[in-house]
Amino acid sequence: MPTPQDGPWLDDAAGRLIRPYTVIDGRTRPTATLDLLSMVLATGAAAPPHLGPEHLQALDLCERPTSVAEIAAYLKLPAVVTKVLLSDLLDCGAITTHAPSYDDQPTDLSLLEAVLDGLRRRL
Structure with missing residues (x-):
């Protein structure tokens, strides 16, 4: 999985220099219904030039199905900021989405137990 490169809007000491909602022009509602588990995949279509660098970073992460x-x-x-970015990409045809298929990938019980054990240790 590619990792987004830090740009001029990130500082090691200060963190993000641009507030998250600024990158989406203050919008708080995506135009598409996206769940946290929705799988997103790039279509190969180029993103329009008016989209910002965060859109391009998100598109790069969609080379394979990613939630x-x-x-x-x-x-x-x-x-919610990510959902707005992704809905912009969906609206311009740069990505497609689909609900996760639980039938194709059955849940590994040992993995769920390990996650539960880890959460219990942190609480």
Whole structure:
């Protein structure tokens, strides 16, 4: 999975120099219905030039099916901001989305137990 490169809007000591909602022009609602587990995949179509660098970073992360939650984590942005970015990309045809298929990938019980144990240790 590619990692987004830090740009001039990130500082090691101060963190993000641009407030997250600034990158989406203050919008708080995506135009598409996206769940945190929705899988996102790039279509190969180029993003329009008017989209910002965060859009391009998100698009780079969609080279293989990736969940909205993973993209938000890699971008270090709140989920709602990421959903707005992704809905912009969806609107211009640069990505497609689909609900996760639980039938194709059955849940590994040992993985869930390990996650639960880790959460219990942190609490």
